[in-house]
Amino acid sequence: MLLTRRNLMQTALTLGAMHAFPGLTWAQARPLVFATFTGSWEEAHKAVLVPAFRKAAGNANIVLDPMLSVDQIAKVNAAKSNPPIDVMLHDPGPALQAIAQDLVEPYPVEQSAYYKDLIPAAQVPMGPAPFFQVVGITYNPETVKTPPTSWADLWKPEFKGRVGITNLNSTLGTGFMVELAKMHGGSEANIDPAFKALEALRPSLAAVAANPGQLATLFQQGQIDISPGNFNAIQILKARGVPVEFVIPKEGAIAFKTTIHIVKNSPNKELAFKLIEAALSPEVQATLMEEPYLIVPTNTKVAIKGELAKTLAKDHAExxxxxxxxDWGKINEQRAAWIERFNREIRV
Amino acid sequence: MAATLRDVTTYDLKLAAPLAAGFVLFFVTPLVILLALSFQTDPQGGHYGLTQYVNFLGDSFSLGVLGSTLWLGVKVTVLTLLLGYPVAWLHQRSPGWARGLIMLLVLLPLLTSVVVRTFAWVVILGRQGIVNATLSWIGLIDTPLKLLYTEGGVVVALAQVQMPLMVLPIITALSRIDPNFADASSVLGAGHWRTFRKVILPLSLPGIVAGCLLTYAAAITAFITQSLIGGGQMLFMPMYIYQQASTLQNWPFAAAISIVFLVSVLVVVSIFNALGRLSRGYANA
Structure with missing residues (x-):
């Protein structure tokens, strides 16, 4: 065959197009796409969950596409009939949004081997919770000599100009505000007391971080000495040698269940189910509970041990x-208004 | 021979077709969708109207966010110009080897990611950062100053991060100026300062305008630097848009803010452009 310039061009263009739009050549299966969270979650899932899934699913292909909950929702929303993600991971607020926007499948509970072993709070029919996130008080033990015992300690005069919080864009920031409201006689439906308490906290604030990840940087830089903080985020800092400690205040730790969902119209529902089963299994949860991950398990068959038993709770009853x-259903109803108000009141 | 000669001064527009097609597909279309979205009255869709615009333009807080963002851009641009012009000037006046070095130093920041450069500023401005450590070592301060999470910090960090965008166009403009002009000016009795003010500065105006335009546009849309150095207590337009679109999933309002922001930036840009045209006339006069 004679290779004309035109011929060559056509071949090149076709190959290029196949490369640019891989969907053309993938008439059949694409790998399972799991949108996990960024940072330590991705590391943990890559190291423990993915191998367990591949073993259970006959070496099926899987891709981790880490991003924030809200970005997962935006991505799936933009292509509902052919979603680019098969399995979503959500904080409680976004989970309810995803369910309300009809983006997720109910979890096939009867087929699940592990669902019934989860603690009651983790049994969500629209997507069970494979782990919890726990928020307590984080402090720098080198500058804070007496460990704090209550959220109220953040208002102590000795922490003037040393306190860090985050804004309400994050689950952590919003959860903290709700806790504040509850301490001062409010609730998920009545946030007013929290804003009053926040006003009183203003002279103490060294930083209002734009996201929880920034709090870690601020501890590292000595910019803040005390803040509400996520247990798992603190473990990473501690492992890097930053002087930080985590305590559960006497009011209790703010806990979020992180739920995992099969995306509606996913072409990989079978595999998605297998991945979620692996995430709920006692083997995976027990491994994720150990150093360096220290992720709080939801399967009651996993006995709580090690660092978790020491700092958080010794068993599921505790x-x-x-x-x-x-109650994130209630929180979501008014969250937009709270964020608006927070924008206005906290702005310098 | 009546063979028509090909006109070499005009080009076939077909050559630009791939770029134009890409532009329409990936820029104009999303922009039209954005515009349509901004007229939805609620996130669920259905009704169309001006509600979102009324909400934004009738709200002093939102207008304040817009105003402070545009004003932030002005401050950053002025600071970048004050710091960048001498660098460009030095580059022009240096021997060959030093020019290469200065150019490398100017370009170096572009070779690292904005995130990295911004984190460096977190370290510099922090309580135990370089600035505070030096000041307390000299004995000028007892307690660390608050530099991070202040507007001053944002302006300084942005000025450094966007510096190449200012310096490069000015270097180009300065290198086009015939060195004989400066010599002629001094022969005619003008001192260094007068020569600079009356000859060099006007001739380099096109470069200044181009540099200001690039710096301004980059500074007001710098989501990463604004949020990392500014923190959660300072709200600028990019963060406001992100908050509405992502956290609150209120796409129509986010779209409306984006359009308002786009239009305001276009207004500022056209002012710069008008200045640019004036300056060209000035330079050629």
């Missing part, structure tokens, strides 16, 4: 007692 779960 978890139920010490962890405060908030």
């Amino acid at each position: 978890i139920a007692k010490k962890f405060v779960f908030q």
